Amino acid sequence: MKILAIETSTEACSVALVHGEEILARSELAPRRHGELVLPMADSLLAEAGMSRQALEGIAVGRGPGAFTGVRLAISLAQGMAMALDLPVVTVSSLQALAMEEDAGSDDILAVIDARMGEVYAAAYRRGADGLPESLSDEWVGPPASLTVPPGGPWSVVGTGWATYAAQLRERIGSVAAHDGACYPQARNVALLALPAFRAGKGVSAEHALPVYLRDKVALTLAEQGKH
Structure with missing residues (x-):
């Protein structure tokens, strides 16, 4: 299968590409830079594999939990690519991907x-x-x-x-x-965890690829920040 995986729920920004039996990956510890790195990483992997985005068969994504902005970015990118390319999506727990480390x-x-x-x-x-x-x-x-x-x-x-x-x-x-304590969820593990679901035909449409935050409160209030 040809699967692109994205994981940006923590400080680590990572993308992986399943290309037949091979998994190519890029990862960088880059807090607050995920938005500028993730698409160039994906394009780099596709170029290395000699593939176009149109050759992809699915998108795997770390759905959280994790940093609100990172989880939202990964899901948004996965949804956008899946809609544009008419591809199924498999969401994977970022904690389960971390356990793979x-x-x-x-x-x-x-x-x-x-x-x-x-x-x-x-x-x-x-x-x-x-x-x-x-x-x-x-x-x-x-x-x-x-x-x-x-x-x-x-x-x-x-x-x-x-x-x-x-x-x-x-x-x-x-x-x-x-x-x-220095491990982070990685896209290569998101890809490995997603593959059985893709092979079983359990990918979902873009609009059903949803994040998991675990809590509604994602930032300290100004008053709370003043206590730290």
């Missing part, structure tokens, strides 16, 4: 993204027989000291939530097999 510890994986405002986005997964992480819990947002994990473990913890709140998270999850 774990490859050295336990099969029980906790993905945690720093959600700012003293909170984390989190979800628990277990690596399946196919190597893909399967959900053990609902996606959640809240203070790290309030996190509840499902039975399992020891846990491999990945994501910026660990970098910011390691002490609080360790108290909540108990045994930690491995941890990496």
